[in-house]
Amino acid sequence: MRLRLRLFEFEDLSWFPAVVRAGMMDYLHFMISALGTYRPIVPLLAEGLRRSGQPHLLELGAGAGGGTENLLIALRAQGQPDATSTFTDLYPQPAAWAAAARRTHGLIRYEPAPVDALAVPPHLAGFRTIFSAFHHFPPAAATALLRDAVRANTGIGVFEGAGKHWAELLLAVTVLPVAQLLLTPFFRPFRLSRLVFTYLIPLIPLCTIWDGVVSVLRMYSPAELLALARAADPAGAFAWQAGKKRHWWGPQVTYLVGWPVSSAQLAANPEPLL
Known part of the structure; x- marks a missing residue:
């Protein structure tokens, strides 16, 4: 899918109920972790x-932190025994x-x-990551986010949990809402407000459907990321x-990664991989 629309998402709105x-x-945390x-x-x-000499992840736009615990376990199995992470967000979820x-x-x-992902405070160090959130930034802001990492001379990875296909839009309005309604009572920690705004006043599922569809439509392609x-x-x-990685059961992850390199390394590998 080449179409990219600049529609709004509810979670971006400053007045949106916390x-x-x-x-x-x-819900996003649960699904990313479970799948x-x-x-x-x-x-x-x-x-x-x-390559960046960093054992620590600095997660920007962390939301509820979906999937990071499993990633740390996997990173330790990939030769990063000291891997740790710090969550940050413009709207913190303490x-x-x-x-x-x-x-x-x-x-x-x-x-x-x-924490503003476009101007990360100097005391927050680490390899910067942003999961399922880069599409929230229009091109000028997205460029500023990447430029801030370059300015700080720290590596950065941008990851979106989709490959931008029409089938993903279909899932967002059919299977995933049903899964949300079935699984919400099992989310931890338990929150009565979550049940109220899922079943009595269904703002959570309705806004999730809208934001899920818009997220796919707002995603950058690998060429756009580069x-x-x-x-x-x-x-x-x-x-x-930049490119896409396929999960064993079908879905794709779109990514952009970058890290500082020496002049010698640039001369040896001048072209990025798409």
């Missing part, structure tokens, strides 16, 4: 950590993050204050790769 946003993030959505990009992420920190015995930490990277890094200080 309780509904949290319910949507809980192992980002398992295919673990080797890419491990390579990024090695309750969900604190639970993740407890479950991982401190391997996951979090920044309780809002164009954004080149605009953010005109001097070629980073090596960039």
